[in-house]
Amino acid sequence: MGTEMVANSPFIIQADFLLSSSRESILSDSPWNKGILVPSAFNIAFISLVKSTETAPSSCISSIFRFLPIKSSSIIDSLRLSIKEKLVAEHVVPCESQTPQRFSSKPSELGRLKPAFWNVLDKVEKIKVDL
Template sequence: MVTNFPFIIQADFLLASSREAILFDSPWNKGILECIPSAFMNAFVALVKSRTDAPAMTIPSMFHYLPVSPSMIPLLEPVRSGIKDKVLVEDIVPCESHTPQKMFCKPCEVAWLKPAFWDILVKARESGVDLKNLSTHGTYILSSHFDKSAYNSVLTFLDVKSVSHE
């Protein structure tokens, strides 16, 4: 079945006799569907955080596995919303740490900078300004590698806001 999710759900679902549809009212299938958000989060966290040697620029591409678009099957919307609920409370969003160590925060703790402001920060860093305390005001700065329109739907799904002008 086409779900419109960017990942495959592989499970032993009970099917209709024609084998063309999943029996969504089956207690067995409901149990499988309830497990998908947890299984997805375990895999997603492992994917994003386990590769400590991976360049920071590769991490945002992993976020394309999030189900940002609604499913073509309305009965699968609880799976999508369950994944979103789990992602929103996980320290999973890469942030600028201005140190060699990677830093991850909850989506509600992160905000993105306008791309033009990055030019100012790069010049400041080149001039010797210490940027380690950039995120000490309660909001962490989203990794600059997300500054592409391809990630707009991901940032919307994660409810990541822009840094306030203040």
């Protein structure tokens, strides 16, 4: 039997948490339990997964980002914010370019091109102008 706790996380956290005496809830202020919820393990796994799929189709890579914990939760909010803080500094967002080379950037370094500009880039590529 397990103790169920809703954390609004897109993944399951299975660990040996310290429980209340009734065994119905996890002690959220326990140093042991806080130690289990270490964001570095998630970040290492997430970055490895993104990097291992750099040659995969874009549709596969985008599905990986569903595992990011974005919904707020009083139980794991500090974990969620710590994951976000660490991932913002990493090159984890795949970028599209006019070359076959694939690369990733930091989230803070990205922008989105308007469709009209993509049309210009497509026309430039067709007439073989080197950008």
